[in-house]
Amino acid sequence: MKQALVVGGDSVLGSALSEKLRQHQWNVLSTTRRKTSDPNNGFFLDLSQDPSFWKIPAHPDVGFLLAAITQVKECEKNPVLSSVVNVTNTLVLAQKLLEKNIFTVFSSSSLVLDGSVQYIGISAPVNPQVEYARQKAIVEAHLLKMKTSACVIRFPKIVNSHDVLFQGWIRDLKKGIPIFPFSDLNFSPISVGFATDVLVEVAKRKTCGLFQVSAEEQISYADAAFYLAKKLNISEKLIKPLSGKTQDPLLKLWPQYTILDSSDLIKKIGLKIPKIDNALDTILTDGMN
Numbered sequence: 001m002k003q004a005l006v007v008g009g010d011s012v013l014g015s016a017l018s019e020k021l022r023q024h025q026w027n028v029l030s031t032t033r034r035k036t037s038d039p040n041n042g043f044f045l046d047l048s049q050d051p052s053f054w055k056i057p058a059h060p061d062v063g064f065l066l067a068a069i070t071q072v073k074e075c076e077k078n079p080v081l082s083s084v085v086n087v088t089n090t091l092v093l094a095q096k097l098l099e100k101n102i103f104t105v106f107s108s109s110s111l112v113l114d115g116s117v118q119y120i121g122i123s124a125p126v127n128p129q130v131e132y133a134r135q136k137a138i139v140e141a142h143l144l145k146m147k148t149s150a151c152v153i154r155f156p157k158i159v160n161s162h163d164v165l166f167q168g169w170i171r172d173l174k175k176g177i178p179i180f181p182f183s184d185l186n187f188s189p190i191s192v193g194f195a196t197d198v199l200v201e202v203a204k205r206k207t208c209g210l211f212q213v214s215a216e217e218q219i220s221y222a223d224a225a226f227y228l229a230k231k232l233n234i235s236e237k238l239i240k241p242l243s244g245k246t247q248d249p250l251l252k253l254w255p256q257y258t259i260l261d262s263s264d265l266i267k268k269i270g271l272k273i274p275k276i277d278n279a280l281d282t283i284l285t286d287g288m289n
């Protein structure tokens with residue numbers, strides 16, 4: 001039986017991935033920084049501390065590096081602490097895994113690209129606009145320079161049926177309360193189910209290198225809200241689109257184009273690039289109930 005180590009087992013992606021790996025008959029070990037977690041179900045690891053002396057549990061075939069400070073605002077506010085977690089100690093851990101010949105998968109972000117070009121290819125230079133993305137870009141570059149058995153995947157927004165923003169919209173819409181989604185912010189989301197399919201396929205094949213994936217179209221957050229309201233049979237009049245870029249200086253840096261050229265990865269792992277509906281319908285699996 002293959003064994004995986006999921007670093008950041010409590011993350012949205014990590015918990016869904018652990019479940020998917022088990023469905024594919026993998027033995028899954030995961031890390032947690034929550035001291036209250038069941039010690040049998042998670043190996044304690046806090047990446048704000050140097051993991052040099054952390055003992056890798058058992059000998060996994062694959063290690064997934066998913067733990068991170070993921071909030072763009074938090075990274076902007078605390079660049080030093082977030083860099084310790086997201087860069088310095090992530091790289092120390094990566095090095096440890098790679099030294100033991102454990103195939104290592106790093107979850108990066110589409111935000112390492114500035115989104116000024118449509119369908120941007122994998123060879124385009126990175127141009128991160130926010131601290132979170134700068135940190136991802138540094139880890140990407142180091143891992144790829146190591147030329148070892150590592151895989152870096154740039155993900156777009158990954159959505160799931162518990163997403164706070166979208167479930168908040170659905171709750172308000174159902175109560176007849178207006179919502180104010182941004183009309184000038186685009187995204188090309190994928191569902192957490194598709195993201196975990198990608199990670200499992202990459203792990204099975206030990207596909208090395210830099211890859212990226214996104215939905216095959218882009219949509220504004222406002223249009224996503226209209227889509228959800230229509231599906232829920234709720235009046236579109238409750239949707240009051242706003243400009244995000246005039247609300248928040250950070251949002252001014254949001255990419256104009258969010259579709260990534262995913263062909264390299266898709267060719268290698270044999271999955272189909274998903275349509276946006278696939279992700280938006282995932283949001284509704286709870287919202288419909």
Ligand SMILES: NC(=O)c1ccc[n+]([C@@H]2O[C@H](COP(=O)([O-])OP(=O)(O)OC[C@H]3O[C@@H](n4cnc5c(N)ncnc54)[C@H](OP(=O)(O)O)[C@@H]3O)[C@@H](O)[C@H]2O)c1
Binds near residue numbers: 067109157
């Ligand atoms: N979700 C997306 O849309 C998306 C898109 C592109 C890339 N990614 C990347 O994919 C990975 C997973 O994303 P996600 O959205 O599933 O993450 P998430 O739900 O925000 O969870 C982040 C995880 O990192 C853990 N963490 C934070 N600080 C830590 C520390 N000092 N030591 C150890 N663990 C720490 C958190 O622990 P607690 O649970 O205890 O807080 C949490 O489990 C991240 O690397 C993220 O950057 C995500």
